[in-house]
Amino acid sequence: MSSVKFWSGEQVPMEMHKVRMVQRVNLKPIEERKAAIEEAGFNTFLLRNRDVFLDMLTDSGVNAMSENQYAAMMQADDSYAGSETYYRLEAALEDMFAMPYFLPTHQGRACEHIIAKTLVNPGQTVLMNYHFTTTKAHISICGGQIEELVSAAGREITSTLPFKGNFDLDRLNESIARLGAENVSFVRIEAGTNLIGGQPVSMANMRAVSEICRAAGIPVVYDASLLADNLYFIATREEEYIGKNLKDITREIAAMMDVLYFSARKLGAARGGGILVKNEDVFLKMRELIPLYEGFLTYGGMSVREMEALTVGLYETLDLDVISQTPLFVAALCDELQRRGVPVVTPPGGLGCHVDAGSFCSHISQEQYPAGALAAAAFIVSGVRGMERGTLSEQRKADGSETFAEMELLRLAVPKRVYTLSQMKYVADRLAWLHENRHLIGGLQFVEEPSVLRFFFGRLAPIGDWPTKLAEAFRRDFGDSL
Ligand code: F0G
Numbered sequence: 001m002s003s004v005k006f007w008s009g010e011q012v013p014m015e016m017h018k019v020r021m022v023q024r025v026n027l028k029p030i031e032e033r034k035a036a037i038e039e040a041g042f043n044t045f046l047l048r049n050r051d052v053f054l055d056m057l058t059d060s061g062v063n064a065m066s067e068n069q070y071a072a073m074m075q076a077d078d079s080y081a082g083s084e085t086y087y088r089l090e091a092a093l094e095d096m097f098a099m100p101y102f103l104p105t106h107q108g109r110a111c112e113h114i115i116a117k118t119l120v121n122p123g124q125t126v127l128m129n130y131h132f133t134t135t136k137a138h139i140s141i142c143g144g145q146i147e148e149l150v151s152a153a154g155r156e157i158t159s160t161l162p163f164k165g166n167f168d169l170d171r172l173n174e175s176i177a178r179l180g181a182e183n184v185s186f187v188r189i190e191a192g193t194n195l196i197g198g199q200p201v202s203m204a205n206m207r208a209v210s211e212i213c214r215a216a217g218i219p220v221v222y223d224a225s226l227l228a229d230n231l232y233f234i235a236t237r238e239e240e241y242i243g244k245n246l247k248d249i250t251r252e253i254a255a256m257m258d259v260l261y262f263s264a265r266k267l268g269a270a271r272g273g274g275i276l277v278k279n280e281d282v283f284l285k286m287r288e289l290i291p292l293y294e295g296f297l298t299y300g301g302m303s304v305r306e307m308e309a310l311t312v313g314l315y316e317t318l319d320l321d322v323i324s325q326t327p328l329f330v331a332a333l334c335d336e337l338q339r340r341g342v343p344v345v346t347p348p349g350g351l352g353c354h355v356d357a358g359s360f361c362s363h364i365s366q367e368q369y370p371a372g373a374l375a376a377a378a379f380i381v382s383g384v385r386g387m388e389r390g391t392l393s394e395q396r397k398a399d400g401s402e403t404f405a406e407m408e409l410l411r412l413a414v415p416k417r418v419y420t421l422s423q424m425k426y427v428a429d430r431l432a433w434l435h436e437n438r439h440l441i442g443g444l445q446f447v448e449e450p451s452v453l454r455f456f457f458g459r460l461a462p463i464g465d466w467p468t469k470l471a472e473a474f475r476r477d478f479g480d481s482l
Pocket of ligand 1: 059109110263265
């Protein structure tokens with residue numbers, strides 16, 4: 001695993017790769033960063049990359065690829081139908097997951113679209129540990145609703161429990177009994193639970209969920225987009241699996257599921273997606289939708305080059321040195337922030353470091369989007385682009401009132417093998433300064449609010465001129481330094 005013990009006794013994350021191609025990044029002066037976020041409607045999704053220093057918006061589609069992935073891209077077999085590239089990908093998936101049927105898609109939410117259209121009837125409920133934004137939207141559009149059954153610890157910011165993404169099994173049983181199995185479209189297990197801080201689910205919990213569902217005749221759908229991180233935590237935190245072969249663990253997970261889907265922008269460090277299915281009838285129903293929405297069955301909207309990169313990237317997911325880099329960097333960043341008094345989600349999960357914006361900006365009410373305000377403020381003082389994961393990422397209720405998020409988080413994603421430890425130290429330093437000066441951060445209000453997935457392109461404005469005061473305070477402390 002890529003962490004080494006120093007002579008001092010300190011355990012230090014170690015990059016088990018060398019960088020052979022680089023991309024220049026810009027660190028612009030604070031005045032330009034402030035102008036850029038104003039132009040972006042205080043929404044980090046609308047920033048232009050040329051104004052960003054460290055892009056920690058997401059790890060989606062921006063992970064570093066290996067030389068073997070690039071080499072594989074050169075042998076891609078371009079053809080509309082029957083490409084050899086497709087068959088290589090199908091064989092890799094079969095080898096890794098041992099599920100009989102595969103459907104390619106252009107990305108993760110496309111899988112969710114196809115799955116919801118096939119399995120969700122109006123009025124039905126989908127039970128899950130926790131929702132993801134696009135998942136919930138697709139289920140809602142099909143007339144379904146969701147219930148979230150994550151363990152109580154998963155809803156708390158700080159904990160020492162290793163698997164905060166686990167289901168509360170009593171609540172799962174209770175929901176099935178109350179709703180009736182026929183009214184439950186499926187139970188969805190999300191690996192590395194994204195919106196609560198990249199928190200993993202244990203093998204024991206997945207096994208118990210799948211047994212309950214099997215007994216009730218309810219299909220189990222696994223969102224494996226964050227499988228790499230979850231595998232790392234199983235192999236390092238779950239006693240029975242410590243040191244166990246990652247491919248064996250992966251196959252054991254797949255054996256518990258009826259349907260497994262993934263965003264290949266995350267899993268396999270490429271761009272695309274896929275659905276694996278056990279039941280032939282379900283597969284045939286889903287298959288009809290692929291040419292309609294995605295593309296022909298042997299590419300599903302993916303470029304052949306990405307499919308080749310994915311085939312290699314999937315195998316690299318089975319290497320602990322490769323998959324440990326993000327969780328170890330997340331832990332290093334979280335530890336440093338905590339040491340300097342900045343509140344974060346604990347234990348550190350996968351995906352990224354999650355700053356507790358609710359506590360950081362406790363002076364800002366949820367109506368004024370504290371996590372969105374913190375994301376904008378962090379960009380102004382550092383050029384680091386994070387993502388709001390709080391009330392702004394929720395959808396308004398039918399009566400127009402806000403759905404207040406259970407947690408107000410600023411997510412600082414750590415794309416796989418992209419950034420260095422000194423860059424992580426910079427992030428921690430600027431956030432520590434911002435925390436010290438947090439009283440200067442004010443709220444936000446919508447200027448333009450889309451009705452669906454509003455966080456992607458909604459535009460906001462600060463309540464009061466707090467960005468100017470923040471920039472002035474930064475200049476006082478940092479002088480001419482960027
Ligand atoms: N499921 C999970 C758990 C995800 O994290 C994502 C994407 C999706 C599904 C949808 O996949 O983007 O390929 O359509 N998460 C990205 C993120 C967007 O930034 O966390 P997609």
